[in-house]
Structures are given as structure tokens and as C-alpha cells.
Amino acid sequence: AQKITQTQPGMFVQEKEAVTLDCTYDTSDPSYGLFWYKQPSSGEMIFLIYQGSYDQQNATEGRYSLNFQKARKSANLVISASQLGDSAMYFCAMREGRTSYGKLTFGQGTILTVHP
């Protein structure tokens, strides 16, 4: 079974609008971390935001926020005020367990295109 599912292969958004990228996860471990990474066309992987399973509040980092719904096992990324430079592939990932050096399991990715 897929541990991380991103159901949107591609998304389009108008510049300055907000966009939500979906991510659902599957784990039986009560301790886990959820991550979002951005991969622009140049290929590098850029860390965006993190949410811990015990965190009470949704994570925010600048224009990025994570809509964490634990009961639904979803961790959607919200990008506000989209910019042309946000066009990229976005990956949701999970680290399971208390081990602080656990592997990341990635979703399939969502390609975001921002239109001017």
C-alpha cells in the first residue's frame, strides 16, 4: 500500500492566487513527521515545511502553510499569493517513528504551473 499519496499529477494556478496541493499518508506509528519539498526544473530538492505528528498547530513558513488533519491523515500544502517562481514539482514525504534519522518516504509528486 502507498504510504504517501499525492492524487494531483498536475495543478494550475493564476499568479497571486492561493493553491492547495493534496497529500494523504498511511501509517500506524503514532510518531511521524511530514515534509514538503520543492523540485524546480533545475533539479535540486528544496525543503519547504515540516509538521510533526504531535504538533498542535499547523506549520507555517512564509507563504507556505501545512493544513494538517490528523484524523483524515492528510497534510495538504497551501501556497498563498503564488508566484511564477513557484512553478515546480512538489513532493510530500513522511518519516515514521521516533528515530530522528529515519528515511523519508515520498509521494509521486505534483507538478504546479503558475500562469501569469
Add this chain to the structure above:
Amino acid sequence: DTAVSQTPKYLVTQMGNDKSIKCEQNLGHDTMYWYKQDSKKFLKIMFSYNNKELIINETVPNRFSPKSPDKAHLNLHINSLELGDSAVYFCASSQANRQNEQFFGPGTRLTVL
């Protein structure tokens, strides 16, 4: 000031050859990783080292052998290269803390002809 660096960035080689990819991090992290990104952009863990000790070895052919001479370096050696090894290989590092985000290198695009 590159945090995680990999060499080479591109590697084109013939089937059957042996090649190495080097990774270095200057972040003082104690854990390093190798990931493989296939042609469909799917990323999967291959290996992880913590303080030079192998802690994760996913189902990877034993033609792939990681080596960590010290905490700042994690190299990947691949023997008898096959067409299916063509991919982008990412090195990453992290520090044991609550968040433990992994910082990725720029990737090495390996093409096996």
C-alpha cells in the same frame, strides 16, 4: 558555501563499467543518505549512514556499495552498471533533532548506455 555537494553532476558510461559518486556535506550533520529518483521522478531511499554506521539498506542490488570514510562524506560505488541504473542519485544529510529535515545535494544524473 555549498551545504551538500555531489560530484560529478553528470555521469555517462557504458554498461558493465564501475563508477563512483562522491558526496560531501559541510553542515556538521551526523546522518547521510542516498536516494534514487527514477525517470518518473519517483524518489526512493537506498542507504543511510549515521555516524559512519550503516543504518538503512533498502532492497538495493549488492552492486551498489556505499562507503562513509567520515561523518562528512558518503560515497556511492556502483559495479557492473546496468541500463536500469540510469537515474538521478541524490545525497542528503540531516542532524538528529526533532525536525530532522534532510538537506539534499544537487543530484548526479547517471546515464548508462
